[in-house]
Each structure stands twice: as structure tokens, then as C-alpha cells.
Amino acid sequence: LIHLLSIEGLPRAVLHHILDTASTFLAVNEREVKKVPLLRGKSVFNLFFENSTRTRTTFEIAAKRLSADVLNLDIAKSSASKGESLLDTIANLSAMHADMFVVRHSESGAPYLIAQHCAPHVHVVNAGDGRHAHPTQGLLDMYTIRHYKKDFTKLRVAIVGDIVHSRVARSDIHALTTLGVPEIRAVGPKTLVPGDLREMGVRVCHDMAEGIRDADVIIMLRLQNERMAGAMLPSAGEYFKSYGLTEAKLALAAPDCIVMHPGPINRGVEIDSSVADGRHSVILPQVTFGIAVRMAVMSIIAGNEA
Numbered sequence: 682l683i684h685l686l687s688i689e690g691l692p693r694a695v696l697h698h699i700l701d702t703a704s705t706f707l708a709v710n711e712r713e714v715k716k717v718p719l720l721r722g723k724s725v726f727n728l729f730f731e732n733s734t735r736t737r738t739t740f741e742i743a744a745k746r747l748s749a750d751v752l753n754l755d756i757a758k759s760s761a762s763k764g765e766s767l768l769d770t771i772a773n774l775s776a777m778h779a780d781m782f783v784v785r786h787s788e789s790g791a792p793y794l795i796a797q798h799c800a801p802h803v804h805v806v807n808a809g810d811g812r813h814a815h816p817t818q819g820l821l822d823m824y825t826i827r828h829y830k831k832d833f834t835k836l837r838v839a840i841v842g843d844i845v846h847s848r849v850a851r852s853d854i855h856a857l858t859t860l861g862v863p864e865i866r867a868v869g870p871k872t873l874v875p876g877d878l879r880e881m882g883v884r885v886c887h888d889m890a891e892g893i894r895d896a897d898v899i900i901m902l903r904l905q906n907e908r909m910a911g912a913m914l915p916s917a918g919e920y921f922k923s924y925g926l927t928e929a930k931l932a933l934a935a936p937d938c939i940v941m942h943p944g945p946i947n948r949g950v951e952i953d954s955s956v957a958d959g960r961h962s963v964i965l966p967q968v969t970f971g972i973a974v975r976m977a978v979m980s981i982i983a984g985n986e987a
């Protein structure tokens with residue numbers, strides 16, 4: 682593995698190897714992340730052409746815990762605003778001896794373009810491209826599910842919300858399928874859940890109660906309004922009534938169901954505060970696990986494993 686651009690096509694053994702490696706970076710209580718010298722002397726460049734709180738910050742923390750030097754390019758203040766192309770920006774950053782680019786971009790495929798054009802020793806990690814893929818989010822979601830549920834092969838997993846615009850949903854579906862989850866449901870209104878998911882073995886449900894009944898894992902997604910230009914949007918109130926996760930709806934799921942969300946959450950739109958902050962929610966542990974998972978990805982692709 683030289684780059685991590687997508688989960689699609691990665692074998693089950695590789696996914697488990699990444700998750701196993703991540704667990705070595707967590708202390709016994711799985712709340713603290715260790716500092717190790719695996720990327721000492723390497724330079725990691727965070728290039729976020731689209732906004733981020735969790736992914737950008739946890740990549741920075743992860744790179745620092747691996748003892749790398751980290752540079753966060755402030756895209757808004759960069760010469761991209763003067764018309765410099767993406768590939769010219771990359772060529773100039775490469776001349777500063779970058780070893781790894783962590784790339785988020787609103788255009789699907791941008792990290793692939795960079796991977797094709799950067800020097801052979803440089804590694805590229807996709808930190809979310811358009812609606813295409815968000816592989817490290819998919820991996821941290823799998824880490825979270827494995828942590829709480831142990832065995833993927835008996836689970837019912839419901840992904841609820843704006844699936845058509847969601848790179849997280851796509852990465853999760855590829856990972857869940859590869860890891861042997863027997864029942865994956867995509868739940869939401871017809872306009873936001875593509876019917877062709879059925880060809881990937883996913884059960885499509887437009888009724889929320891049917892979609893989350895007896896689920897072991899519920900992954901809630903926000904409405905990606907920034908990717909819906911010109912579309913007829915439901916009002917937040919209408920959407921919440923039909924697809925917002927409340928305690929009453931959650932009672933339909935398995936009694937030990939975990940509730941996940943990649944963030945940012947929109948309280949009162951896709952999830953009620955009492956659920957987001959409630960005893961089934963593992964939304965904040967997901968964020969902590971993301972540090973260890975990103976450490977695993979960066980150390981594996983750099984060829985510097987523990």
C-alpha cells in the first residue's frame with residue numbers, strides 16, 4: 682500500500698491489519714494514544730481545500746504522535762486564490778521535501794490526480810474527496826464497530842440520511858461488505874438514497890422504522906446541503922419528523938445498539954440531542970479512535986510499521 686485513496690478493493694486482511702495496527706497505538710483503556718518515533722524525520726503536509734474540524738485535527742495529532750513534522754497549509758491564504766493550479770501547488774510543496782500529502786478536496790478524484798503526479802517516494806492519503814470516498818473515516822468507523830461489537834459477521838447495520846451525497850456512506854458500505862456484515866441497510870428519502878445501492882447488496886428502506894428495526898449499529902449522516910445546489914430540500918423540521926433519530930425511534934433497534942455519526946452533527950435535524958448525548962452514542966469515541974487509525978494508515982503506507 683503506497684497511498685490510501687479508497688477502501689474499495691482493499692482485501693479483508695488489509696482492513697484487519699490496519700485496525701490491528703491502530704489498536705497498538707491505544708493504551709489499555711483505549712482512551713490515550715501513545716507517542717512513537719515511526720515517522721521521525723518525515724514531513725506530512727495537510728492540504729485541506731474543503732473545511733474540516735475532526736479529520737484535519739486528528740491527522741495533525743496522529744502525525745505528531747508518530748513524531749513527523751507537520752505542515753498545515755492554510756488554503757484560504759495560499760496562492761491557490763491567485764489562480765495557481767492544484768498540480769503546480771503540489772509541485773511546489775514537493776520541492777519543500779514533502780513525504781506525505783493528506784488531501785481533502787470538494788472535487789471527487791482530486792487525491793488520485795495528486796497521486797498520479799507527485800514524486801514516487803511521496804504518499805497520498807485521501808481525507809475526503811467530493812462525494813466519492815473518505816477512507817480513513819470508513820476505517821475509524823470499522824474500528825469503532827469492532828471495538829463495541831467484536832464480530833462483524835452477525836450484524837445489522839443501518840446507515841441513515843443523505844446517502845447520495847455521502848463519501849462516508851460509500852466508504853462504510855465497501856468496508857462493511859468486505860468485513861462480512863450480512864445486512865447493510867440504507868435508510869432515507871427516495872431523493873437521498875440511490876436505488877442502485879441494491880446492486881451492492883444493500884437493503885434500501887425509505888421508512889425509518891423499518892430501516893432501524895433490530896439494528897445493532899446505526900450510522901447517522903447529516904444533510905450535505907453544500908452538495909445540493911438547486912435541489913428541493915426538505916425543511917429541517919420535516920426531515921427530523923421522518924428521519925431524525927429520537928429516543929422513541931431508537932427503541933425499535935436492538936437493546937445494545939450503538940449510534941454513530943461522522944460529525945458534524947446537526948442537533949434537531951438528523952439526531953435529537955438526547956440520543957447524541959445518550960448512553961447508546963459512541964460519537965466521541967469515534968473521534969478518539971480516528972487518531973490511532975490515522976496513525977496506522979500513515980505508518981503502514983510509509984512502510985514504517987511498529
Ligand code: CP
Nearest residue numbers: 733734735736943944
Ligand atoms: N467526519 C469528518 O470528516 O468531519 P470533518 O469534516 O470535521 O473533518
